[in-house]
Amino acid sequence: MxxxxxxxxxxxxxxxxxxxxxxxxxxxxxxxxxxxxxxxxxxxxxxxxxxxxxxxxxxxxxxxxxxxxxxxxxxxxxxxxxxxxxxxxxxxxxxxxxxxxxxxxxxxxxxxxxxxxxxxxxxxxxxxxxxxxxxxxxxxxxxxxxxxxxxxxxxxxxxxxxxxxxxxxxxxxxxxxxxxxxxxxxxxxxxxxxxxxxxxxxxxxxxxxxxxxxxxxxxxxxxxxxxxxxxxxxxxxxxNSASTVRAFRLDMRERIDKATHYIFEELRDEGLLDSRDGIVRKAFENYLLDRILALTINYYFHPDAPIEIRNKKAYFAFLSSVPYGDALQALSLKSLFHGDGCALPVAKRLTLLCARYHLYQLVKIAAEIRHRELASIVS
Known part of the structure; x- marks a missing residue:
């Protein structure tokens, strides 16, 4: 060949x-x-x-x-x-x-x-x-x-x-x-x-x-x-809007985790997550919040995810894991109305706040709405 x-x-x-x-x-x-x-x-x-x-x-x-x-x-x-x-x-x-x-x-x-x-x-x-x-x-x-x-x-x-x-x-x-x-x-x-x-x-x-x-x-x-x-x-x-509707992948968490940890280690080794101005630390927090949303929609609440993944215990364990947990805990109620350094749109901030306060059913509803929106794009 x-x-x-x-x-x-x-x-x-x-x-x-x-x-x-x-x-x-x-x-x-x-x-x-x-x-x-x-x-x-x-x-x-x-x-x-x-x-x-x-x-x-x-x-x-x-x-x-x-x-x-x-x-x-x-x-x-x-x-x-x-x-x-x-x-x-x-x-x-x-x-x-x-x-x-x-x-x-x-x-x-x-x-x-x-x-x-x-x-x-x-x-x-x-x-x-x-x-x-x-x-x-x-x-x-x-x-x-x-x-x-x-x-x-x-x-x-x-x-x-x-x-x-x-x-x-x-x-x-x-x-x-x-x-x-x-x-x-x-x-x-x-x-x-x-x-x-x-x-x-x-x-x-x-x-x-x-x-x-x-x-x-x-x-x-x-x-x-x-x-x-x-x-x-x-x-x-x-x-390509249709590309956002993906078949469930069992290794999605592993794939995202690997890239996240590569970036985390690179920034940590350079001392940028502890820098005085906090510019990079805040940007990395926004990156992590975006990754939390991606896994929430496309993994933990994907319609085709197996039952052992779509449960509270697995989801809450993910939300408290390193390095996602600290970024989620840094999200305040103030951010819903004023941004407070969060670069994501209001609807996404609301979903993240529901996750932060363990409002599992509300996160589930938000994910279901998003999947219906995505399905309508490609139908």
């Missing part, structure tokens, strides 16, 4: 320059996606790098498409991919190992000074890499961009209002990466300096099946000597 992958890769990369230095490498992991979606994604990247204001000059870029599912990859190559793998596009294949392994595969092959990650069902805008030469000359380790969320229409998410560069405090960026609802815990909509990633041996944890982006971003910001933000809107994230 591996020989088949190598043969396909050689054929599909014929004529692509994989040698010299270049400005940008864009890594696109592919798993169970149509050739049409991928073609749209690739076309948007090409359009962006060739825009008049792009920092990419003289065709100095590569798009590395990593197919993570061999059966589908073979079919795509035969039917739809031959036209895609031209003009700076490289196609490589791996036996199914997950998105982290696919991105790491792309990182090992990348030659660009800068690295961008794009999900195959998303798009980049024409302004994706409109970065001023002055900002690039300062060589920040990571550049953050504004983005759009796409439902039925585009929602403009303006997070960075001007081009900024900081070589001092990174706590504000770490807060944004941890806080729910910001989209800053994702690796898309950003540029990473390849030498920075290499020197710090930063790769994606292949042990994580949930939260791999956020853990990577926490590690990245902690190790960065300088960070920047761009006022450009560079990315279009396609929100």
């Amino acid at each position: 591996s020989n088949d992958f190598d043969t396909l890769t050689c054929v599909i990369n014929r004529g692509v320059n994989t040698g010299g230095a270049m400005d940008l490498s864009v890594i696109v992991p592919v798993y169970r996606i149509s050739g049409g979606q991928l073609r749209n994604c690739i076309d948007s990247i090409k359009k962006a790098v060739n825009s008049p204001h792009s920092f990419v000059k003289h065709g100095g870029y590569e798009i590395i498409v990593v197919c993570d599912e061999p059966q589908q990859a073979t079919g795509l190559v035969r039917n739809e991919m031959s036209q895609i793998a031209q003009d700076n596009v490289r196609l490589v294949f791996q036996p199914h190992a997950g998105v982290s392994a696919a991105r790491n595969h792309g990182l090992r092959l990348a030659c660009g000074e800068w690295i961008g990650f794009v999900d195959a069902d998303d798009l980049v805008t024409e302004n994706a890499w409109d970065v001023s030469s002055q900002l690039l000359a300062k060589k920040p380790d990571v550049i953050f961009f504004n983005h759009f969320r796409k439902y039925n229409s585009l929602e403009k998410i303006q997070y960075w209002k001007q081009d900024t560069f900081t070589a001092k405090s990174t706590n504000s960026f770490l807060r944004d990466v941890l806080s729910p609802g910001t989209d800053q815990g994702t690796v898309w909509g950003k540029l990473f300096r390849r030498m920075f990633l290499s020197e710090n041996q930063l790769t994606f944890s292949e042990e994580l099946a949930i939260g791999e982006d956020q853990y990577f971003m926490v590690q990245t910001v902690l190790r960065a000597k300088s960070l920047a933000s761009s006022k450009s809107f560079g990315y279009i994230y396609s929100c």
Whole structure:
């Protein structure tokens, strides 16, 4: 099978320059996606790098498409991919190992000074890499961009209002990466300096099946000597509402716990959870509250969860476990009306307060309402 992958890769990369230095490498992991979606994604990247204001000059870029599912990859190559793998596009294949392994595969092959990650069902805008030469000359380790969320229409998410560069405090960026609802815990909509990633041996944890982006971003910001933000809107994230309705997974708690503890240990070892200003500690509390909600809805009160999970004893034991318990206890009644540092919407704060005060039946009702809402989205 591996020989088949190598043969396909050689054929599909014929004529692509994989040698010299270049400005940008864009890594696109592919798993169970149509050739049409991928073609749209690739076309948007090409359009962006060739825009008049792009920092990419003289065709100095590569798009590395990593197919993570061999059966589908073979079919795509035969039917739809031959036209895609031209003009700076490289196609490589791996036996199914997950998105982290696919991105790491792309990182090992990348030659660009800068690295961008794009999900195959998303798009980049024409302004994706409109970065001023002055900002690039300062060589920040990571550049953050504004983005759009796409439902039925585009929602403009303006997070960075001007081009900024900081070589001092990174706590504000770490807060944004941890806080729910910001989209800053994702690796898309950003540029990473390849030498920075290499020197710090930063790769994606292949042990994580949930939260791999956020853990990577926490590690990245902690190790960065300088960070920047761009006022450009560079990315279009396609929100698939149906994807929030998932079949029950018996290992969901284990998956979320693993990512949570990786991040917890990283922040604790850096002493950031005890820092005087409390910025990171509060952001991590918000992250934990969001994880409590995810497990409440998608695990403990999932309609398909076995009876031994859907009971008070198991749920209350979870709510008091480390590190979730302290975050929940820090939530006050005041937060329901005034926020009090909680970044979540009022309805979610109310559900969390019911959990904090062990109002089991009210939490159950809230979860049932949410599952009915999700079911109506996909029906």
